[in-house]
Amino acid sequence: MDSIQFIEQFIVFIEDHLREDIDFDEVLMEMDVESKSFLTLFTALVGMSPADYQKRRQLTEIALEVYDGHRRLTDIIKYYNHKDLAQFKDDYQKFFGISVYDTDKFIEEMPLQYRISFEINPTAKREPFSETRSLDGYRLIGVEEFFNMNSYNEKKKTRYLNYLLNSGIISEILKHNNGPIKGLFVMERYSYGEIQVFVGTASDMNTPFTTTYTPSGLYQIFESDGQLDVETKKLYEYIFRRWLVKEHVELDLTFSIELIKGLTHSIDDSVIVQVWQSIID
Secondary structure (H helix, E strand, O other), X not given: OHHHHHHHHHHHHHHHOOOOOOOHHHHHHHOOOOHHHHHHHHHHHHXXXXXXXXXXXXXXXXXXXXXXXXXXXXXHHHHOOOOOHHHHHHHHHHXXXXXXXXXXXXXXXXXXXXXXXXXXOOOOOOOOXXXXXXXXXXXXXXXXXXXXXXXXXXXXXXHHHHHHXXXXXXXXXXXXXXXXXXXXXXXXXEEOOEEEEEEEEEOOOOOOOEEEEOOOEEEEEEEEEEEHHHHHHHHHHHHHHHHHHHHOOOEEEEEEEEEEEOOOOOOOOEEEEEEEEEEOO
């Protein structure tokens, strides 16, 4: 379980540098750790991106200091490197849903983020459908967007999908779905400090859309159904918290592939979602 131990150690690193502006991509390069693999593991095991974890932890520590009342607010936010008091108050209000000056009244109800530690224990929960398949590479046509590695999280991906859905782009992409796999592919890869999110479908047609290919090889395919963001999160948690504990295989996490079936009207629709994990022989 070296990957789990590394995530635990990285949480310690974040805690030790909680007040700093961490360039996660730069830190990982210095550690010789592949950024996409790290982001996938961290998000699956911790439940949020490293940047989100740092922000939640920092705001929680500030809230606890405000509640204690031993230092002035201006001194507290200066200590945590917040240079703009008005911007800090706005961030605090958005995160906790209350004014910073109401902290002492509502501290018990606030969604504080305490330091995370976890144990990985197999359970008797019903497992998602899963199968191993050897797959050729598929030609995909679609669109792509790039997000900064340091601020990328699942919410940004969901918002991007929602934009493509509402603008009719997903509908137009799926009109060209004449390949052997039906549905909408979402593929993530690391590219020079950014996360490339490609959204497309299997097709051999000539279109104005961007073209890419899925890597061929051996895959473990996990499937569930329900609301997209909920089921995708559950599948990744299952893979890294339970499935890997039992199987002891090595996965190639330098890219990730999700296949969505039934996404037509709303991001909140019930869909079939698959997570394809490439197995390293």
